[in-house]
Amino acid sequence: MSRVTLDARRLLCPMPVIRVQDKIETLTPGTILEAICTDPGVLNDIPAWCRINGHKVVESRSDRAEYTVVIEVGEAE
Amino acid sequence: MPQLAQFRIIHGFTRLTTKHNMTEQRKAVALISGGLDSLLAAKVIQEEGIHVEGINFYTGFCVEGHTHAIRKKDQKKSKRNNALWVAEQLGIKLHIVDIVEEYKDIVFNPKHGYGANLNPCLDCKIFMVSKALEWIKKKDFDFIITGEVIGQRPMSQRKETMPVVSGESGAEDLLLRPLCAKNLPETLAEREGWVERERLYDFSGRSRKLQMALAAKFGFKDYAQPAGGCCFLTDAQYSVKLADLWRARGSKQYEMDDIMLLKVGRHLRPAPHFKVIIAREEGESNFLQGYRKQFVTIKTISHGGPLALIDGEPSEADIELAARLVARYSQGRDADLVELEVEDREGSSHALKVEPIKPHEIPQEWHI
């Protein structure tokens, strides 16, 4: 299973969500995307965006000033 | 004349019509701002059995996000993004589109002018609908929905502006406003029977009562009701700061960092060629830290205090004045001398001891 990292640090919401969305468009279902961010808002916004667009958040963690959300890309409709 | 609906479906089931001799579900994209009107407009059309997806445009000035990520006192507040929340309530996909660069032209030269502040609402609406039109063509959707209501907003939502938005955006009768459709000429979706005109609404005016009643009927609670508009450009104080920035630069221009910095800190301009941005609290100081390589920064050493940036090309004397201002907003405000550290863009720093400026020495005009 391929794994891709996205650096969305220093971007404020909704920019990290837009970056995740645009990245996912280029990825195949099943790919794991790891988004590294600094805006704590991503812990709400990325999972919300994933829920409505059919992707799965498999992990989210925060480490001091960084917030990482790990997403499994869902099937495209 | 195309064949009309093969299945008449009410309340959430699929409406199928023939398109190019194939049975196909009609699809609409809804402009979702995160407010109540766009939520209701999309819901009304879903109830007609249309497949709805949402589109949300990010201009850089949107009220969503940002500030609660910056100010510490706001960090505990719910950080919900209302556009995403609306999409989730409706069970629809949401496409967020970054239009920051293209949008600058709208802010600089709005053909239809500004509203009460620097909000170019009418041009903004036209632009967003034209982007939605591009989108539906690319994605093979059938029409566009907005939550516009005649008379709701003094500048952009009047009876006369409705045809301006549909005409100048190029959308023409592909644009349906379900909340006031009955007050407007029939659009394609109504003519073709994809939606039933009779079940659309005739809202008008500034009152929110009808929208609230409809929200209650659909069972929506806890929706956002932005007071002024959907972006910072409707905010008087923000507009004053943006106008000041344009004056100081001698032209209308901005970058994303400028938009963000105008939302943060106290802004004081002692002279046309520089201004000082002083954090108001810890969250803002942390945020300004991220700009250390782009600006001269000042922070207090001898006392607790905020981080400040100097925007412009300050001389030695300007830096000293800025330091006196920063000292004034530090815990050393009443001390004889406050020691501060000044760091340039390359990262080299030096210490400075200054007397905090007295309140009466700060002319009111310095505050932007």
Ligand code: SF4
């Ligand atoms: S309030 Fe801002 S985003 Fe909303 S229509 Fe006016 S300019 Fe556009």
